[in-house]
Amino acid sequence: MNSTLKDRCASILRDHFLVDTRILRNGKYLEDLGLTSPEKKELLNLFEDEFKIELSEKDERKIRTIRDTIFIINQYINPDLRMKTT
Numbered sequence: 001m002n003s004t005l006k007d008r009c010a011s012i013l014r015d016h017f018l019v020d021t022r023i024l025r026n027g028k029y030l031e032d033l034g035l036t037s038p039e040k041k042e043l044l045n046l047f048e049d050e051f052k053i054e055l056s057e058k059d060e061r062k063i064r065t066i067r068d069t070i071f072i073i074n075q076y077i078n079p080d081l082r083m084k085t086t
Contacts, residue, residue, distance in 0.1 A: 005077075006070050012046050026067040051077055 006024075013019040019033050030040055044060055047053075047069070053076040055063075063069050 005074055006066070008050060009047065009066070009069055009073070012043065012050060016046060017043065024066055026065070026070070028066050029064055030066070030069075031064075047073060053077065 010019075010021040010024055013024070013033065014021045017033070017035060017039060023033075030043070035043060040063075044055060044063065048055055051073055053073065055072070055076070059072050059076075063072055
């Protein structure tokens with residue numbers, strides 16, 4: 001797993017949603033971090049801005065955990081990975 005990518009995601013969670021990033025684990029559900037549905041949508045928008053990507057609705061629905069988030073964003077910023085997994 002790309003630790004730099006995870007660090008950037010953790011920074012967004014910390015800076016915008018005041019999440020204590022020491023509690024982040026790969027399998028941690030976003031809802032367990034105290035994010036509401038509108039906040040999750042805002043978080044996904046922040047990820048899109050940060051990584052200069054546009055998540056599909058299908059991929060947005062797949063994002064439930066920290067691991068999902070890193071995996072899907074990594075596919076967008078490394079298109080060769082996306083082709084291998086689809």
